[in-house]
Amino acid sequence: MKINNMSGLTLGVDIGGTNTVFGVVDAEGNILARGAIRTTGHASFTEFISVLHTHVLHTLTDAGIDYGAIGAIGAGAPCLSPESGMIEGAVNLPWPSPLPLTAELERVFGIPAAGENDANVAALGEKCYGVARDLDNFIMLTLGTGVGSAIFCDGRLLHGRKGLAGELGHTHIRRGEGARQCGCGERGCLDAYASARGLVMTARELMMSSELPSVLRDNADLGAADIGEAAATGDPLAQEALRITGKLLGEACADFAAFSSPEAFVFFGGVANAFPLFNDVMTDEFNRRCLSIYRDKVRFIHSALPEADAALLGTAALGRMIMGEPAGVKLEICTGDPEGVIEAMRGGADRVELCSGLAEGGLTPSAAVIRFAARQLPVNVLIRPRAGDFVYTPAELDVMEDDVRMAVEAGANGIVTGVLTPDGNVDMEACRRLLQHAVSMDNTFHRAFDMTIDPFKALEDIISLGFKRILTSGQQASAVEGADLISELKKRAAGRIIIMAGAGVNPDNAAALLSASHADELHASARSIRRPSIVRAGNATMGSSEVADGSRAATDAAVVAAIKKAITR
Numbered sequence: 424m425k426i427n428n429m430s431g432l433t434l435g436v437d438i439g440g441t442n443t444v445f446g447v448v449d450a451e452g453n454i455l456a457r458g459a460i461r462t463t464g465h466a467s468f469t470e471f472i473s474v475l476h477t478h479v480l481h482t483l484t485d486a487g488i489d490y491g492a493i494g495a496i497g498a499g500a501p502c503l504s505p506e507s508g509m510i511e512g513a514v515n516l517p518w519p520s521p522l523p524l525t526a527e528l529e530r531v532f533g534i535p536a537a538g539e540n541d542a543n544v545a546a547l548g549e550k551c552y553g554v555a556r557d558l559d560n561f562i563m564l565t566l567g568t569g570v571g572s573a574i575f576c577d578g579r580l581l582h583g584r585k586g587l588a589g590e591l592g593h594t595h596i597r598r599g600e601g602a603r604q605c606g607c608g609e610r611g612c613l614d615a616y617a618s619a620r621g622l623v624m625t626a627r628e629l630m631m632s633s634e635l636p637s638v639l640r641d642n643a644d645l646g647a648a649d650i651g652e653a654a655a656t657g658d659p660l661a662q663e664a665l666r667i668t669g670k671l672l673g674e675a676c677a678d679f680a681a682f683s684s685p686e687a688f689v690f691f692g693g694v695a696n697a698f699p700l701f702n703d704v705m706t707d708e709f710n711r712r713c714l715s716i717y718r719d720k721v722r723f724i725h726s727a728l729p730e731a732d733a734a735l736l737g738t739a740a741l742g743r744m745i746m747g748e749p750a751g752v753k754l755e756i757c758t759g760d761p762e763g764v765i766e767a768m769r770g771g772a773d774r775v776e777l778c779s780g781l782a783e784g785g786l787t788p789s790a791a792v793i794r795f796a797a798r799q800l801p802v803n804v805l806i807r808p809r810a811g812d813f814v815y816t817p818a819e820l821d822v823m824e825d826d827v828r829m830a831v832e833a834g835a836n837g838i839v840t841g842v843l844t845p846d847g848n849v850d851m852e853a854c855r856r857l858l859q860h861a862v863s864m865d866n867t868f869h870r871a872f873d874m875t876i877d878p879f880k881a882l883e884d885i886i887s888l889g890f891k892r893i894l895t896s897g898q899q900a901s902a903v904e905g906a907d908l909i910s911e912l913k914k915r916a917a918g919r920i921i922i923m924a925g926a927g928v929n930p931d932n933a934a935a936l937l938s939a940s941h942a943d944e945l946h947a948s949a950r951s952i953r954r955p956s957i958v959r960a961g962n963a964t965m966g967s968s969e970v971a972d973g974s975r976a977a978t979d980a981a982v983v984a985a986i987k988k989a990i991t992r
């Protein structure tokens with residue numbers, strides 16, 4: 424992950440439960456224009472993005488900034504997956520999940536967009552514009568309402584599965600019966616001690632257990648800021664509360680250092696405003712507890728970013744990272760064997776749909792090949808027990824359910840499936856049965872969609888089931904022929920689900936297909952004919968699908984790369 428130094432502006436958008444703030448930021452971190460809208464009160468998520476767009480345009484006009492000068496958008500929101508750009512399960516936002524945030528921003532603004540969750544945004548701001556500018560290895564701890572964290576290692580922000588890496592606030596700093604209850608349901612998390620709430624509780628405990636004099640004893644509505652202020656004026660109890668907090672943080676950081684060998688810890692947030700008052704005890708405790716190789720080698724730094732601007736600078740930094748990069752129409756490659764997975768990856772595929780028996784239209788692959796593929800890139804696994812129609816018997820559904828569990832265990836990023844009723848509708852009950860084992864995953868309803876009698880009803884059914892994506896050829900033999908229907912589906916989906924076009928996609932038609940269908944993503948098998956690698960003795964053939972001389976169609980990195988190039992703006 425490289426910070427882009429090119430000149431040009433980025434738009435930072437920070438979506439909170441009540442307000443959404445945005446700002447236009449230059450390469451040096453100057454906020455040239457800013458504005459805000461209410462997050463609540465819009466008829467739909469789509470309307471919210473459109474209102475945001477209007478406000479941004481007005482703000483730019485007022486500030487005399489040319490729209491064309493903005494190279495990218497960075498967005499921060501709770502529960503935002505950096506990989507999919509989807510907001511999932513954010514309880515503080517007024518719309519039901521999932522919300523395709525970056526896809527919708529790109530569609531409405533016509534500019535590449537990227538997203539991150541709140542804690543990661545803070546770290547990106549420090550890396551691009553703040554005290555971590557020259558650091559490739561640091562851990563950011565945000566001590567606010569809760570304890571958030573983000574980890575930069577080898578110059579990269581760590582994401583992990585679903586972008587959740589770095590939940591250090593919920594590692595255990597104390598264990599057993601006496602450990603404090605944390606909001607997450609566990610006991611003894613760092614969050615329960617070093618958050619604003621944790622600091623207040625420490626002060627209250629000291630009021631009960633000690634005779635230390637304090638102005639805080641008379642404060643019924645005690646907040647973390649009160650404790651910081653009192654400590655700064657020499658209040659013994661407030662100072663002791665911060666000393667205890669610093670000691671715990673030092674102890675926790677000694678463990679964290681062993682995990683990613685940081686050059687520094689960077690502190691941000693309300694409690695961190697008292698940094699000068701707990702830094703010494705924290706550093707001492709760290710050096711006493713850490714592995715000797717880290718002793719006196721790790722710095723503790725207080726963020727210098729103004730608290731009010733940090734979210735904007737962080738999201739703008741995120742935009743800066745993707746600036747100049749091609750906008751993302753994702754390419755999924757359908758393949759069935761280990762070699763194909765490697766070819767797909769080498770060609771720049773964003774994801775594979777993994778199946779066996781491609782010649783039969785694809786069948787459920789083995790656990791071993793899923794495990795292999797999942798180590799290379801995101802893998803969505805086809806769940807289809809046999810060729811033919813998509814109406815399944817109870818026994819087949821039992822096996823499919825078991826296959827979903829197997830695929831998830833083997834490391835699938837999502838499943839790809841589809842079940843229909845004999846009258847050509849989506850079999851809601853059967854789909855629910857399968858999805859219950861892959862909740863909130865990146866699931867696709869496959870081309871069974873193209874066999875439904877009413878595609879618009881099917882679209883609504885599939886959205887209500889919680890699928891993230893539909894793979895369709897627009898109910899035609901190829902996606903090029905079905906482009907009109909795909910375009911109509913995309914319009915009606917209005918960002919609620921990803922529309923992925925597939926069937927007959929090749930390097931020559933991919934770009935035209937995209938502009939005709941407005942599909943969000945493309946799906947292709949990207950194969951070329953491979954000659955047999957052994958000398959053949961007899962005339963035996965191994966199956967109807969094989970080309971007569973033993974050649975076979977195999978995924979080809981060059982074809983993958985050619986499609987990717989064709990669809991990159």
Ligand SMILES: [Zn+2]
Pocket residue numbers: 592593605606607608609612614
């Ligand atoms: Zn917790």
